[in-house]
Amino acid sequence: MKSYITTPIYYVNGSPHIGHAFTSVMADILKRNRVAIGYELLLSTGVDEHGQKNQEAAADLGMEIKDYLDMRGKEFRAVFDMLDVSYDYFVRTSREGHKTAVAGMEQTIFDKDLIVKKQYTGTYCKGCEEFKRESDLTEDGQCPLHPTMKVEQTDETNYFLKMEPFRERLLQHIADNPDFVQPQAFRNELKQMLAEPLEDLCISRPKTRVTLGVDLPFDPDFVTYVWFDALANYLTNVGWPDEGYADWWATCEHLIGKDILKPHGVYWPIMLMAAGIPLPKKLSVHSHWVGAGGVKMSKSIGNVVDPIEIVDTLGADALRWYLARHMRSDSDSQISVDFIKQTYNSELGNKIGNLLSRAAKFSKSRFDGKVPAAGPLSAEDEAIRAAVAEAVKGFGAWIDLPDIPHNLQKVITVCDDMNTYFAEQAPWELIKNPETEERCRTVIYVTLDCLRLVFEALRQVIPTSADRALAMLNAPVSEDKAWKPALDVLGQETDLGEIENLFPRAQ
Template identity: 40%
Template sequence: MADPFYITTAISYPNGKPHIGHAYEAIAADVIARFQRAQGRDVRLVTGTDEHGLKMVQTARGEGMETRAYADKMSSYFKQMCDDLGVSYDTFVRTTEPRHAAASVALWKALETSGDLYLDRYEGWYSVRDEAFYDESELVDGEGGERLSPQGTPVEWTAEETWFFRLSAYQQRLLDHYRDHPDFIQPDSRRNEVIRFVEGGLKDLSVSRTSFDWGVPVPGSPGHVMYVWVDALTTYMTGVGFPEREGDYDRFWPADIHLIGKDIVRFHAVYWPAFLMSAGLPLPKQVYGHGFLLARGGEKMSKSAGNVVDPMELAERFGVDNLRYFLMREISFGQDGSYSAEAIVARCNAELANSFGNLAQRSLSMVFKNLGGVIPAPGAAEADRALLNKVAAACASLDKEFARLAFAQGLEEWMAAVFACNAYVDEMAPWALRKTDPERMAAVLGTLVAAVRQLAIAVAPLIPSSIERLLAAIEAGANGAAIAQPVPIFPRLELPAEEQPA
């Protein structure tokens, strides 16, 4: 039986429509999932929406809607985004589902059994937008002396009876885990930030609310609902069948990777492992905090700044696979990166349309035109073997880099092989060999098609729809059958005149 591999995205908070940052994370998770499937792993990819909390109540009220109806509407946008972007999730979990409430209650009872929950009164700073509590020492002053969270969001003083989790009791256990499992938090910059935070001391965490009722009810404590992060984090186990301790849960938990934005690393690398330790459950193998996708000019996207971009508008304009390729190629994964329409067009035209797409198109077109569409065997000359060896080495390097989530670096190796293939075409000049040495022409074209096929398979997790069409065209020529007349897989992109660089 194939080895299991379990990856999750963050569970998106749907108080607004998906933005390009949500798409970036979903695409990255899908590339990882497809890559691991190609390696023969039995993969589970879980995503979903985190629909509880005060922010959802307030936003729904502002829209003049019931909270549940608003949650249904907004969650559907996130599911549709995943579907439209080709995200091959296995389970989409909504925190308003009964199965998730059962999982959350089971985790709560395990924390209760461990003696790590107690009832007290909370007074302190709370950010509704972040759904997070902050210590006075973490706050910064905004314009006019307004108190802001480290994320720059408004905070308000909150006082209410709540259940507390004994987070302080897990400080040393967490530090020991970080030491013994250096890859638990990645990249290293995130790991270092979390270690400094935990070393600074942990205070017990408020884990229930009484000021609103939109959430999972706390068992045996009327009027209390679970703090939204207790509920949201449990989603990762809901997605594989928790609280049942068999079947998918037994096979896939603990998760191999929680893929999240860097702004929520604390919740996943401090609170979540402490909850699991308390409950006696295995910890995820890795929490990976990727960087932000920034708008032109390096600004973080936000509704308040008015620079939120609908990813589906970009996908419709440039094509899903072009968008997927650009995001994984342009940005060194784990770091912040920026994008623009001009950059998408430049990158995709240079590498997909002009380089790989042109290589595939002219190789197959020459087979169609000169060999009746029948793909010949690769050549055995030294130059042929050298090219195929170079392609094989580049694809192996791509696999190695993708395995460590270094997508841009892996694609750099892949592009070097594409350039080598194009250089081989120019050097061999099969159009000239057609008259002087038809047999050698066939060997050259066979070598090229073999190289294109291997390059296509290697990059399929990234641009699956385009590669599926390309491989279908090649495989149509199996067993001596003729291929159909090729059509370009990556047409050139164009910017409107008003967006052309000056």
């Protein structure tokens, strides 16, 4: 069984930001989930190195294009490595194999008379690197996604892909495949985009304006429009057009932000139809991050959250946890350094890490450094065990993007229950009386085994911290078989590992 997950490839005209971090971390969580349940995975992420914005960014820094692209590519890769994103393929669109494949796709479509050359006058947004209709702009004539970047009136000759012949076919595909775009709100938005006849899509830029890109195979005076070039990476990553790509491609799921729904939901499917290639399986769309109070993040306001700074101060798992817990698919979500610290301290620190520390240290000091053997289980033991097994079972099955925060809420809720159980059973009192010592051993075993199960599930979300916790419990997870949530796996009378403070309090 295969699963191919992609993130967008990110423009390198600036440093990695929280949006880049979010999409790639969520893709990583989905990958870890599917690997855990027995799938063979391919996860791609990377950088889009072509286009006018990147060309100008290199010029602004006075750098040679190649040196600039190398620098930015290393920067993005380093951030994803820092965030424990287990990508299998890191995209660079400057790769010769990719450029050759893009040109081949264009030639195939051109040979079908689906690409025409014509003069065009229109409004161009450099931020989006695309032409805009009047209805796409705000009342004051600006791009809603780049309100501080003045749109340009452009009059030039370019090559255009005929879009309208494929509109009804794409609408039918959406109707026939209800899961093609999720969640439902974005599926409806895409259908609205396709409700009216489509204008031809400009797929070139004259070299007099942009030189950083793939040469058109049928006219060397032009380079390929950056979106046409970038979208094709999803195919070239799995070896298209060579044999062997189809099995991966049939499972392809694109993770994207809502701002790029149109390129992925309109341009890309029509490009594929024009080239005679099957469509991807699914578009999973998410909303955006905004600052505290719902204010858009801005350097001038000072509310930008730098993923590198968060990792440097709190660790990768603090950021991964917050992103996974608090994104809503259908509306924008708030983020700030203070919010991340509060969530880290209250949930990871107080509710999960503190219980592990208390139970493991108690067992270490009172039972000769070993996991105690359990005696008969009480109704309270059985209840908490059943609750934990139920709470984590979502991570033992296929999860989709909206399932991630939903499943984590169940984990936090059951961790509250575990803390209540531990406090009510009061093993520190039970150990004082020889008659209740066996009961004490049972409470400690139940608590540690339940924590073991929680951390096995959380390996999909906070892998480094989860593996550290499992090392304390001397309970490594076998990678040789699919993971299934199970109780009574923690070895009785086995040595505990070194106990450490898993989530030190953030100030």
